[in-house]
Amino acid sequence: MAYPIILAFILEISIQGIGYSVFQNLIENILFAVLIFLAINQLSGIKFGKKIANILIIFFYLILIIETGLFLLFQTRFNASYIYVILNTNYNEVKEFSSVYYNYNLFWLLLFLVPLLSVFSKKIYKQVKANTINLIGSLILIVFVLSVLKFSELIIYNLPYIAVKSYGQYQDQVNSINTFKDQEEYFDTKLVTENETIVVVIGESATSKHMGIYGYHRETTPRFSKLSDSLIVYNDVISSHAYTTGSIYDIFTLSNYENPKKSTPLISFIKNAGYKVFWLSSQRPIGFHDNLVSRLASAADESLFLNYNDYLNKTPYDEVLLPKLKEKLTIEGKKVIFVNITGNHYAYEKRYPKEFDKFSSDNNTKKSKIIDTYDNAILYTDFVVSEMIKTVQQEELKSALIYFSDHGEEVYDTSDFFGHFEDKPTSTMYEVPFLVYMSPSFERPLDFTIDESRAYMLDDFPHSLTHFMGIESDLLKKERSIFSDKFKARKRIIQDSLDFNTFKLLNKK
Ligand SMILES: [Zn+2]
Structure with missing residues (x-):
């Protein structure tokens, strides 16, 4: 899990240079990985535990690929305007104005595929004996890491979080526009x-x-x-x-x-x-x-x-x-x-x-x-x-x-x-x-x-x-x-x- 994090970091730096937000995203990615790791740790005793662990790792990988892909393409992190523009613009228009950005950068995403997922997940998925102390310990750690993410505001770099939040903002805006339109005067x-x-x-x-x-x-x-x-x-x-x-x-x-x-x-x-x-x-x-x-x-x-x-x-x-x-x-x-x-x-x-x-x-x-x-x-x-x-x-x-x-x-x-x-x-x-x-x-x-x-x-x-x-x-x-x-x-x-x-x-x- 270190590989995609480091790769994402290097690709972001190559696009934007060494900036504040690149480092913040790095820290957020590490904390995000810790969360996934803690969750996986608790799966060993459970039926399908290994399958779920694999899914979690693939999820983590995908999130990092999408996040880095967006950044390479548009030098932006996911936000509500993004949803609005995509949903309210036709494909050609999106393509047209996206061409002001560097599309060929996307090829760098292939680097994410270098390590084979299965090899990776085997390494991470360790047989930890499930017991109550381990479970409570992990839960406390998970809550702790989540609080750090939330209160440091690093969570705004987390793609799943920001996607859900942006969608909410997008909906709010659409609703307020509809209310505004209803008041139109003749x-x-x-x-x-x-x-x-x-x-x-x-x-x-x-x-x-x-x-x-x-x-x-x-x-x-x-x-x-x-x-x-x-x-x-x-x-x-x-x-x-x-x-x-x-x-x-x-x-x-x-x-x-x-x-x-x-x-x-x-x-x-x-x-x-x-x-x-x-x-x-x-x-x-x-x-x-x-x-x-x-x-x-x-x-x-x-x-x-x-x-x-x-x-x-x-x-x-x-x-x-x-x-x-x-x-x-x-x-x-x-x-x-x-x-x-x-x-x-x-x-x-x-x-x-x-x-x-x-x-x-x-x-x-x-x-x-x-x-x-x-x-x-x-x-x-x-x-x-x-x-x-x-x-x-x-x-x-x-x-x-x-x-x-x-x-x-x-x-x-x-x-x-x-x-x-x-x-x-x-x-x-x-x-x-x-x-x-x-x-x-x-x-x-x-x-x-x-x-x-x-x-x-x-x-x-x-x-x-x-x-x-x-x-x-x-x-x-x-x-x-x-x-x-x-x-x-x-x-x-x-x-x-x-x-x-x-x-x-x-x-x-
Ligand atoms: Zn102005």
């Missing part, structure tokens, strides 16, 4: 324009402060700049929160700081107006921060998630969304396609392929490395989003694309750290890009006007998008639309408590 809407396709790209942790098109000293957005004649670049847009769920909730419902409990979903208006709604995401569907987003997304007619890994691990590059977007664009009929990219979330260096490793500083400090990798990630987002714009352009429909980010990011701009935390807010965590592309034939609503300098907060996005699309309803207010000539600037209260303008003045470096 109300009267009027459609005053006739457009065909609207694409809304929701970025992740992108601050406008690191974009060339917004005046950043590095040219991180050369493709946006090239397109600038056909882009409207709003330069004073902020998010209402500095974390995904807080901000996304405000963006996708009528909720804002004045009415935090107004939960009418944006997608309901769009569907009521006769549009088909798609949600394409390179983020994962289930996770502490992801559940709420996918619940809101579930209001869409169709949704597709292409990732099941944590941000800290390798995730598929956002370009996996490009063929999906193309495919949806060719579907006939009025449609809105939301595209949720992984964008610029830490770990930045894992968000872009090698070709985008452009910015580097002479001084090799941790800080300059962080800034370089963040800027490279922005450069990659510039590529992905402008490719999306080009795709929409090529379709030659009555169409438009809007890109913004869920919130910004501090990257040593106003403070000496990086990330986004509401308990340590900085202005760059709220300052987001907001770009609009309209095709030449796009039908604008009557009171449409362009003023790129409007001070605007994304919690009013439902009012803006619906107005932009010509959807009218009693619940929607033109004075909250960044595109309306009836727009009224309002106080921008972030975190439901801080006036952004005052906060920014105090936050200046």
Whole structure:
């Protein structure tokens, strides 16, 4: 039993390098083996004892093979998003985005077959005389090892445990989505324009402060700049929160700081107006921060998630969304396609392929490395989003694309750290890009006007998008639309408590 443990350990290290989780998994595997061993020890007196012992060892082997196989393929450990993606995606799609990982690694699994199982089990299965003292001793040891696994939290590396637990989380999420769908609201809407396709790209942790098109000293957005004649670049847009769920909730419902409990979903208006709604995401569907987003997304007619890994691990590059977007664009009929990219979330260096490793500083400090990798990630987002714009352009429909980010990011701009935390807010965590592309034939609503300098907060996005699309309803207010000539600037209260303008003045470096 030592062989598969050591092999699993070596294969994991060869993939991920010597990391914390690899060692934790090693210890968990050893404890798991001890448990199996203790159980086998008690089987000798029993009828079929030897058979059960063999089954246990084969079980142990299989678990390690599956666990290592998943790790080799996807560099992830089993989790609830994994189940969701597999069950909600067809085989070809799984294959397609799995190809960003190294499939040939799977061959290493053959090494697990080197020792023949029978030879192995004979060695382990010893004739221990069953007696009460031995039994009690083993039981105490089993309880002890289980407690160590549980309280050290090493148990999260145990595949059988995590598979059962993940399935529970998956079921919970499916149930909560179904409850959410049952509450879907239907109300009267009027459609005053006739457009065909609207694409809304929701970025992740992108601050406008690191974009060339917004005046950043590095040219991180050369493709946006090239397109600038056909882009409207709003330069004073902020998010209402500095974390995904807080901000996304405000963006996708009528909720804002004045009415935090107004939960009418944006997608309901769009569907009521006769549009088909798609949600394409390179983020994962289930996770502490992801559940709420996918619940809101579930209001869409169709949704597709292409990732099941944590941000800290390798995730598929956002370009996996490009063929999906193309495919949806060719579907006939009025449609809105939301595209949720992984964008610029830490770990930045894992968000872009090698070709985008452009910015580097002479001084090799941790800080300059962080800034370089963040800027490279922005450069990659510039590529992905402008490719999306080009795709929409090529379709030659009555169409438009809007890109913004869920919130910004501090990257040593106003403070000496990086990330986004509401308990340590900085202005760059709220300052987001907001770009609009309209095709030449796009039908604008009557009171449409362009003023790129409007001070605007994304919690009013439902009012803006619906107005932009010509959807009218009693619940929607033109004075909250960044595109309306009836727009009224309002106080921008972030975190439901801080006036952004005052906060920014105090936050200046
Ligand atoms: Zn976010």
